[in-house]
Amino acid sequence: MARYAKALGHPVRIFVMDLLSKQSCCYSGDLTDELPIAKSTLSQHLKELKEAGLIQGEIEAPRIKYCINKDNWAEAQKLFKDF
Amino acid sequence: MARYAKALGHPVRIFVMDLLSKQSCCYSGDLTDELPIAKSTLSQHLKELKEAGLIQGEIEAPRIKYCINKDNWAEAQKLFKDF
């Protein structure tokens, strides 16, 4: 629970999750266009979301398609709701 | 949104919010009894929750009664739900 909250505790990561919740999938490039941060920084945030289990990446060469991890996202929402 | 999530991104603060959601109010002493941390550390966590707007403290000398800030908590829950 704290792990999920912590992963969401940054504006960039909220932005990413918000986008993914609206369009289910996206590429890093979509995000770098809209966010004023270096691609290496974005990569770190995506890594954190991935390690928290909130998203998953699928190789679609030469890009990577990121999607919400629906199971874990559902669990996180349930945890917040039941709180 | 990120502010609320960040405030919840620590096990101790989750514990506090969980307790408060069950019994609406509590004193610091209740928490120090149950948590293996120094009272100064707890005080810092409570301060963070307070600054994030999730709880509020009311002096009830010589103690302080902490309660959930219902308005902000409701807002936070709505934000998570609508996500």
Added chain:
DNA sequence: ATTTTTGTTCGTAGTTTTACGAACAGTATG
């Protein structure tokens, strides 16, 4: 008035987070 109770603030230390650019790796394209 002194002591006790409750909790905050201060100073400190170690760890983690956030951010950047440079260098690297893998795949696609010319």
Added chain:
DNA sequence: CATACTGTTCGTAAAACTACGAACAAAAAT
């Protein structure tokens, strides 16, 4: 094969987080 595209990893630096004990503040109890 060489080049371009996409993204990760590495090294670094500044800031924030976490935790502790000691010192402090305010009110209650003795």
